[in-house]
Amino acid sequence: MATLGDLERSIMERLWSSDEPVSAAELRDELAHKTSAGNELALTTMLTVLSRLERKGFVDRNRKVRPHLYYAVTTRADHTSELLQQALGAEPDRAAALAHFVGQVTPQEAETLRQLLDARASESPAPSLVDPA
CATH class of the missing domain: 1.10.10.10 (Winged helix-like DNA-binding domain superfamily/Winged helix DNA-binding domain)
Structure with missing residues (x-):
């Protein structure tokens, strides 16, 4: 994108x-x-x-x-997700980039990430999320 x-x-x-x-x-x-x-x-x-x-x-x-x-025809979230994918795709050490990103998120954002990753791991639909802001 x-x-x-x-x-x-x-x-x-x-x-x-x-x-x-x-x-x-x-x-x-x-x-x-x-x-x-x-x-x-x-x-x-x-x-x-x-x-x-x-x-x-x-x-x-x-x-x-x-x-x-x-x-x-796209949402702001779609665009942001695509930008994140582009940034990760250009990074030779994706794990380091992700670790740095995770180190900068707020506790509420960390909880949202945990919920999303847990939902993905269990292959259940993503939980309804409330904007942490």
């Missing part, structure tokens, strides 16, 4: 935060409020970035309506 640039990440954060599809113009208008003064986004720029995200497999659009409405 590809990494995201700054504008792509901003778009995906907006799409991940809502179940409702949104037009390119609505995205541009919403993101314009978050950019520095004088840094307006052109609609063509937004459409280009959305097309790039579509090719990368992050978004799709409803072509039956005009303007097209865009929505996320």
Whole structure:
């Protein structure tokens, strides 16, 4: 899975935060409020970035309506998981990387990892998890 640039990440954060599809113009208008003064986004720029995200497999659009409405086809968790897999795949000593990661997790995150690993070991469905934050 590809990494995201700054504008792509901003778009995906907006799409991940809502179940409702949104037009390119609505995205541009919403993101314009978050950019520095004088840094307006052109609609063509937004459409280009959305097309790039579509090719990368992050978004799709409803072509039956005009303007097209865009929505996320992956979740934030899916993306994070793919990034973790990429990082581990590039590491020659995966055990050392995992050990370092585990050494940095909070006690609540450690408990979540224990539950997930126990569920996997027993081949039962993963337990319902509550966000530890």
